[in-house]
Amino acid sequence: MVLTVLKCFNKTLMKPPFLPIWKRRFLSTEKLDDKLHCCKILVVGGGTGGCAVAAKFAKNFIKCDIIVLEPSDIHYYQPSYSLIGAGVTTLRNSLKPTIAALPENVTWFKDSAEFFCPFECSVVTKTKKIIKYEYMVISTGMEFDFDKIKGLKEALDKYDNVVTIASPQYAEKTYCGLNKFSCGIAVFTHPKELSKYNSLNMCFLAEHYWRMNGKLCGTKIFYLTAACEIFPVNKYATSVNKLVKKKNIVACLERNLIEINPKDKTATFEEVQNPKERSCMKYDFLHVTPPMKPVEAIKKSKEISNEHGFVDVNKGTLQHNTFQNIFALGDCASLPTSKTVFATNAQAIVVHKNLTSYMTGRKLKACYDGYAASPIITGYGTCILAEYDYKLHSKETLPIRQERESKFAYYIRKDLLPKLYWNWLLTGKYPRTAGFGKLFSWYKKK
Ligand SMILES: Cc1cc2nc3c(=O)[nH]c(=O)nc-3n(C[C@H](O)[C@H](O)[C@H](O)COP(=O)(O)OP(=O)(O)OC[C@H]3O[C@@H](n4cnc5c(N)ncnc54)[C@H](O)[C@@H]3O)c2cc1C
Incomplete structure (x- = not known):
């Protein structure tokens, strides 16, 4: 153990001279023992945000300075899921092995964060390894909460007429569902909780698909959303409302799906303003956007999360509100904006600039405007x-x-x-x- 630490120290001194002092490695990814690993920058989550930030830093650091902690072998391009559901593209075309998505110059640690210990600057992984860091960037995304809607999981697994594009597992099934539908009542839902995609996409695509295939006669399409408006930005909401009308889609606001009974083909909704007020609806085809929830490891690490379970960061600098050596971006960050790929990209640019400034003792100047x-x-x-x-x-x-x-x-x-x-x-x-x-x-x- 002592020998390994000495080795790390020697290597630090032997860093190439062209690297400025702040970029030099004082800790190493080498194992100090089986359980303890160290790095300069730990990126938790190797999805959109994690890869983008790791790639920016990788240009100026050496491989063992940056650890990306990511459990999945596959990296998905999630915005493709709606086009997969509509049969425009395939799942095969929307993924890459994680090893190919990650930048070459970083160390991939295939495991997931189980608990964050920000006072000790360490993360405990699912397999009970400890990773110590000097700086940490968190981008663990959000999880779907299929269990929050009673009957949803069973319906998705066993019935062709209940579909979702929420996950790769079900996206291709959605296209089969569109094909099998002949006519009747088609219902599309959007949840009360934060969601990272727009359910309207699938509703519009299905309407067009059935129109092209002569299945609209005898069909009524409903879009039930728990939101109080069809789109949060007026400028676009006006156009969307016109299209909804033109396509004969019945839009109902403030209706939250809480239960599905796939045998009877009924869905139960509660009124958002008055949850005791419930209504039941018959369907022949049902597309559900499940509610989302923060990642469990963040939610239970109370020092770094806010009351809703998101990483508690400043909405401009993206620096953690308590621990200055922690930054977060993407779906897991407490940012009051839409959860999208290009929002995450804009945040990655800010995180890279501000973390670099923080490392060199300069003022954080980059500010994310919610783009x-x-x-x-x-x-x-x-x-x-x-x-x-x-x-x-x-x-x-x-x-x-x-x-x-x-x-x-x-x-x-x-x-x-x-x-x-x-x-x-x-x-x-x-x-x-x-x-x-x-x-x-x-x-x-x-
Ligand atoms: C169906 C669907 C459609 C979408 N459509 C669009 C669209 O049209 N346009 C758009 O811009 N965006 C869209 N998005 C949203 C977009 O994909 C996300 O906002 C973006 O990927 C967020 O990046 P992220 O890094 O925060 O999370 P992700 O890209 O989800 O990455 C999170 C990573 O963290 C890993 N992880 C999870 N838990 C842990 C843990 N405990 N420890 C370590 N790692 C962990 C995960 O394995 C994952 O690789 C869509 C998303 C979905 C699901």
Whole structure:
């Protein structure tokens, strides 16, 4: 043990001279014993945010300085799930092995965080290993809470007419469900809790699919959401409401799905304002967006989480409100904005800048303004590209009227964004998109 520590120390002194002092390694990923591992930067979660941040730091550090703690062997491009559900793409085209998604110059630790000990600067893993860090970035995402809706899991596993695009396990089943549906009542739901995707996408895609296949005659489509508006930003909500009307979709607000009885084909909803008020609805096809919940390890590590179980960070700097050497981004962070890939990318840029400043004792200057991009797919070939900030002001990138349906936006969503994701975002090269918006704003005003 003593020998190993000495080895670590020697290696530190022998660092290449071109690395500035703050980038040098004072701890090593080498095992001090079977249970204890050390690193300079620990990235917890190797999904969208974890990969993007790790890739940015990997350029200036050596392999054993950065540990990415990630349990999954596969990295999924989650925004593809709605297009998988609509039969436009396949699951195969939307994943990569984690080893290929992670930057080369980092150490992948295949395990998951079980408990965070921020006072000791360490994380205990599921297999009871301890990882000590100097700085930590958390990006563990959110989990689906299938059990919160009574009967949902059984219905998804056993019945063809109850579907969801929420997870890779069920996304392909959704397309089978669309095909098997002949006519009747089709219901699409959106939960009360935070969600990381827009259920409207699947509702619009299904309507278009059935229209193309002559199945709309004798069909009534309902969209029941627990939210109090159809979309949080007025500019886009106006267009979405018009489309809902045009497509004869019945939208009901403030209705929260609580139970499914797949044998009787009934779904029970509670009124959000008055939960005792319940209503039952018959369905022939049901697409559910399950509620989401924070990751258990964060929720139970009370020192780092807020009362809702999200990592308690400053919404501008993304630095932890108590522990300055901890930063968080993505779905697990306590940020009052939409949980999307390009929100996470904008946050990765801020985390990289601010953590670098913190390491060198400089002031944290980068500030995240809540930027989120949330494309609403309105059919096979059309899309509204919604982009906005914390204040729900639009923050657009393209020289087009983004609140209108467009083929160009659909092409971007379907073909361009996945390429940008794999080749630019995960490799830490992707710039902050909203920056282009300023370039085009003069054109839009014309
Ligand atoms: C169905 C669906 C559709 C979506 N559609 C869109 C869309 O159209 N546009 C858009 O921009 N975004 C969309 N999103 C959201 C987007 O994918 C997420 O916001 C984004 O991936 C968040 O990145 P993240 O790093 O926070 O989380 P993730 O990318 O989910 O990564 C979290 C990682 O942490 C790991 N992890 C979990 N627990 C632990 C633990 N205890 N210890 C260590 N690691 C752990 C997980 O294995 C995972 O790899 C969609 C998501 C879903 C599910």
